[in-house]
Amino acid sequence: MYRSHDCGSLRASDINTEVTLAGWVQKSRDKGFMVWVDLRDRYGITQLIFDEERTDKKILEQAQNLGREFVIQVKGTVIERESKNDNMATGDIEILVKELNVLSESKTPPFTIEDKTDGGEELRMKYRYLDIRRNPVRENLIFRSKVAMEVRNFLAGKDFVEVETPVLIKSTPEGARDFVVPSRMNEGQFYALPQSPQTFKQLLMIGGMDKYFQIVKCFRDEDLRADRQPEFTQIDCEMSFVEQEDVLNIFEEMTRHLLKKVKNVEVAEFPRMTYNEAMEKYGNDKPDIRFGMEFGDLSAFAKARDFKIFNEAEIVVGIAVPGAGSYSRKEIDALVDWVKRPQVGALGMVYVKCNDDGSFKSSVDKFYNQDDLAKWAETTGAKPGDLICVLSGPAHKTRAQLSALRMELAERLDLRKADQFAPLWVVDFPLLEWDEESNRYHAMHHPFTSPKPEDIDKLSTDPGNVRANAYDLVLNGNEIGGGSVRIFDKKLQALMFEHLGFTEEEARAQFGFLMDAFEYGAPPHAGLAFGFDRLVAILGGQETIRDFIAFPKNNNGRDVMIDAPSKIDDVQLKELSLKVTV
């Protein structure tokens, strides 16, 4: 061992102890006759002291030549510091160095290894191993490890068995694009990397495993939006002989356990909301309920006057922005510009200032009198001093636009507190969603999700309104988990494939093994998967998953540190019976 103690552990009680420490030079101060060095490792920082009187001259000189990020080993005595530092755990002591051994030199790092660094995103990614030396990045990774342990301990305590499912599986065109892996031993054939272990966990239920979980890497070859990664981690779970209620209860308990264990936050019973309610109240199936600003549907009143834009709109809907009644004309114009940006796409915005004296001033005073506006205020819950923002148009689009505005304003008004946790179950998702591109219905979750039994009849008559036994767990406006009760009856599964536009042959080719399995006694089962990267980020009070991944890829799916992907040589291609066509 190169050390007797780590750099975070020495205290006043260790004074006079002979110690050996090793670590990185965080910084040094050289007064000529005296040199101080901050020595850093994962556990903390300890101050080293070299001086003319007590230190061998050669060693003092050596100390004067240490650069940042050199790796050194020192032997010395723990002594009391003259000027103590209460901000450091080791601030009462320092090490009077007798021996100094440079283990590795370092070039000047391309950015500062400090809590706040001067390095930009790309540079930090290229030198990720240096970025990881910074406290915030390292703490995030340690935090992630801790959350994973708590998840495992909780689930193991509930009799869940962690089962590893295969990574080299079979390509299925349903869902997102698969990454594929050419097989050398089976020429011209490919494995696929799993988008989730969905079918395997269902097979484990058919196999009687009863309660399964796995913290597992999954893969999706998508055009990457900001903060999406081609490989991501899921907490994947499945249970047999359960109903939706049982799944919600156990994972609510798990989430509460995590909040308590890693954040010391106690949360009461999670509220539940149907998908339809979430869309009406928040225009969003993953609403952030840490703050209000619920939608008020103004259609009925707003359409009763001569304002053509509202009268021609499918819906008119508004939110009350607390305290924004005092916004200047300029500020309000900026808001209007914001909703008109192509990313949001509204055509305009109507506003109402709720004056402190109870009167209203709106951008549509020509059409609506004070009584009309009072109704708007009542419906949106606006108080004197608030600003009502109103959008109109087609229902779905308008709600999405108002939701974007609501989130933006909450951000600006600092209503999204990182240390506040507001979980929410959203239930009764639609089973199917219409896909414009392929001109047919797709499964909103996946083809194995069970419709609500009372809605099965609507599959042929009104497919868009069939509800599923599907649910999402939302935390602070982010979907952190989602799942469903599964179909376990082969006839219902066949019916689903039919409604999703699979021919019998296609269904057979892709999911034959699952349909076969249903022939041999499938138990009722249901499950859920958490997006682990996001869960950890949100528990950590942040929303950028990249900060919680040791070696993330950039938006082009590249690892800029190792420079992957890259070309492979012709021998390799030939062995795989492949030719590159670019």
Place this chain on the structure above:
Amino acid sequence: MYRSHDCGSLRASDINTEVTLAGWVQKSRDKGFMVWVDLRDRYGITQLIFDEERTDKKILEQAQNLGREFVIQVKGTVIERESKNDNMATGDIEILVKELNVLSESKTPPFTIEDKTDGGEELRMKYRYLDIRRNPVRENLIFRSKVAMEVRNFLAGKDFVEVETPVLIKSTPEGARDFVVPSRMNEGQFYALPQSPQTFKQLLMIGGMDKYFQIVKCFRDEDLRADRQPEFTQIDCEMSFVEQEDVLNIFEEMTRHLLKKVKNVEVAEFPRMTYNEAMEKYGNDKPDIRFGMEFGDLSAFAKARDFKIFNEAEIVVGIAVPGAGSYSRKEIDALVDWVKRPQVGALGMVYVKCNDDGSFKSSVDKFYNQDDLAKWAETTGAKPGDLICVLSGPAHKTRAQLSALRMELAERLDLRKADQFAPLWVVDFPLLEWDEESNRYHAMHHPFTSPKPEDIDKLSTDPGNVRANAYDLVLNGNEIGGGSVRIFDKKLQALMFEHLGFTEEEARAQFGFLMDAFEYGAPPHAGLAFGFDRLVAILGGQETIRDFIAFPKNNNGRDVMIDAPSKIDDVQLKELSLKVTV
């Protein structure tokens, strides 16, 4: 929830309780007026009873029509069994059924769902979800999950952080063949799947993570020998500021912890042996030391007589087989045939029977007298009643052959006890090994392994005899883990690449990021990786890893259940800029 209790939990104390159970029909007995059904789930079996007197006639009829593996739900009362079954945890009670609900029917399974099944390997693989219903397979998977939890708890308790390293990385021709993944977004380029997270864990050490572990899937595109899988799981570990001794100590402690926790076996300090010693004593770098039969080098005595075969051999080496002195001529001939099989490849075998009266009878009595043979007996440790088997030829080959014979005889003599655990550290492995095919030295572990400092000079003069700070953990004749002290000096690393035949450009192209990282203060570090599949199998008292993997692949790398790999469609190929050439 479909049940109030599972099928393993009801006891005499529950008599008169109303319960709901759900599970699979293990078997039923129909006496016409009375039907018994064994209901099975993961937790056990509970007997159900239906009878003319107490059961509704319709339900009795329903019960008479239940087939094996039907999934049912029953409601009823716990009653005392007339004939108790002490072999079952629930053997004191049975359920008098009042309601029966068939949840899923089942076709007759293709093999029996019993501890000993009539299903062959391929059939069980194809219907793996049915195989998993069998107790031994399910128990293996639960055991695996438990071992993983114990590993994690142990390492987390020692301040190791579990960090997930990426799966989509970069192809490196060194080592085994990589599986590659074409990148759609980076045309003509490929990711590779990791053969191990080796470089990433070293980067984590350079990043100051100090103690890292991960239970992680790795991939190797090899022609599969029996019991090799293209994807396998490693317990991967790395530590900073440590020396070999520290690594051996902590992982010895971990292994001892596992043996205690999952097998309740206490093991004393693990013996250590150099690679050279292991080769000389056992002809094998992973000797099974649960039994003796150590090699005796007879070269000196055996070559002193007129037996040409021995005189021309590089070595003459023998083992004493306990109690085999009574083997018949036929049995010995069979042994000779066994060593002459092409898989072993010996040209013949000399034997000496050690008679109970202290005399010897050998197949080479023409050349050797009783005194000669007494020396052989002394050197091999043979006692009266033993058989000495002697092979000769080139040192390396002959030792390998005798090792094979030793293991075979131990198997036949039942000396390899599944409940006995004999761990062993093998240390001081050679740094390099000669590769006939490429006519150059390869790294025996990998190119990042540190030579012993005192042997560095030999790199140019006597490369085959440079020893590495590399070690294997052997358990019962299987390598369960291996690792090394790593190079952390960029100059030494460059020297190693040179000796391994890399040009500077090649080294740069493949490992440039690691060599760059060495420029910024790399700490001394060392690590180890356990083969988790094998570790679990051996702790489970077995040697076939496939039995401890939920969904294994066959020897052609195929998953016969899901039928992967498979063809992918032309659209997918086109998107990947690929053409299949077969």
